[in-house]
Amino acid sequence: MAVRAWVDRALGSPVVSATTQQGGFSPGVAARLVTASGRRAFVKTVGTALNPKTPTLFRQEIEAVQSIGPLSSTPRLLDVYDDGDWVGLLFEDISGWLPSHPWIQSEADRVLDALAELTESLDPSPWPDAPVVAIRSREFLSRWDQVLTDGLAVPDWLDGRVQELAALAQDTLRVMADGKALAHYDLRADNLILTEDRVVFIDWAHPGLGPRWTDTVILQADMRSSAVRLPPLPDDPAITGFIAAIAGGQWWGAAQEPPPGLPTIRTWQREQALVHLDWVRERLG
Template sequence: MDDTAEAGAPPARGVRTAWGSVPARVRAAVEGRLGARVVRARTQSAGFSPGVAARLGLADGRRVFVKAVSAAQNPESPGIHRDEVRIARALPAAVPAPRLLADLDLDGWVVLLFEDVEGRLPALPWEPAELDLVLGAVGDLAAVLTPSPVAVPPVAQRQESAFRGWRVLSADHAAGTDDLAGLDPWAARNLPALAELESGWAAGAAGGTLAHADLRADNLLLTPDGRVVVVDWPWACLAAPWYDLLLMLPSVRMQGGPPPERLFAAHRAAAGADPDAVTAVLAAFAGYLLGHARRPAPPGLPTLRAFQAAQGREALAWLRARLGE
């Protein structure tokens, strides 16, 4: 796996932990599981995790990709890694994702060992040919993963507490704990309507497709043979077949891509989508992004809030276009 893409948009990067900073007992257990010594480690910076993400070179010439984290880097990250273990173990071979080779849960560290994919992140700003390739892969995913081959929570359960951004902002403003400073003026004026609109998101997003639920450029690898490999599956859930597409498109626009509505309307995964359902889910996603962007940065993720704010502005612009505003 390689992460050489750059863009003018806020970077999708945490403060990575070096492989050598992992306790010696955990590193020795990894080598025991792999059956060979680690002779080199190259940190990969892209992605929102403060833990280890590195390509490991082994003494026998093999390469593997390691993800590892403990609560010392971020208290929520070990649970996220454990969720990813469960999903990665269950993904069928037809899914273009790295195969999980082994995992460890030792001394508070959660470690995932994947096959190392020869690939790179998409070029940013987006190049039309690469975006077309990725959008085609998103459609293929929706087809292959409907019905879901993996037992995962429905999206309403997965995002129950997150997709309440406008309602939380409205309540905080009414309580006098958020003056809405810095919020888009149109959103501030229409906060009650946005709160009501987002309340229908769960019914709108419901479906039987296994959604990745976090598709962005930093979770995609383009291989030399023209494939798109999708990495980082901890948030997988059951949702509508267009859910992944909708969540991805604001980041595409933020990173130099075309207007989201044009891409969404033309995409096969969105064929037959209920327009009201799409609008409700988009409203909830915009509220989530802009609401979370107002919070302090989580430990080890200093660029996350700026990234969410930029995504949120594009999601809100798309929402306003759908509403005719």
């Protein structure tokens, strides 16, 4: 197979061991490798037959990681493969562990501190031509209108208030369009690796330009279902609107048929929608 030959060439020795890694939603291969020479690496590859959209996401990740360059909080990219169908990324193998989920306080504090440092490095973005989140995700972040059109049921407290959330989301899109920071835009526990001295942010498949608080909101949402104390976010209508917009996108998405190769995503989307809705309700009072 061409991808296997590329890996052997890039590592300078044949692969003798491959341990598949679980987690995430993307189809394809994700494995920790050991070569005959003892060298270690991590590879992720996917082809259009597995999911027609995922190779494009991998290409975005390549551009993001190459643009960010060498930071202790991002994985070192060793080589890439792209034959127009299959796309592969070969990374350093990071010996570490995923954060606990539900989160524990010490790890939540450590990761939020590391994210603040990373955001400082990425504002302004080292990839100024990155996609603009507010444009690329406009459809997803505007789903409350579709919820109304489709007549989807909503939690009782939202009866008569869906238009309010839709308006908040649209106002936020205008604010987000001016953001100049590079956001990971998919931060959760399974996209992080902790080591004794590093917090590494992995899986940069959805990068984009936005306000510097974008990733903090996304990460805190992943932490909110855990028994951890989180630093309060500013009482900014744009932040509240962003939370509301994500809630709408996830609520509408959860009602759809699952896409090819991603059978568990709809359950996850409903869970995420409820977390975000609870947060919106808290911020609106």
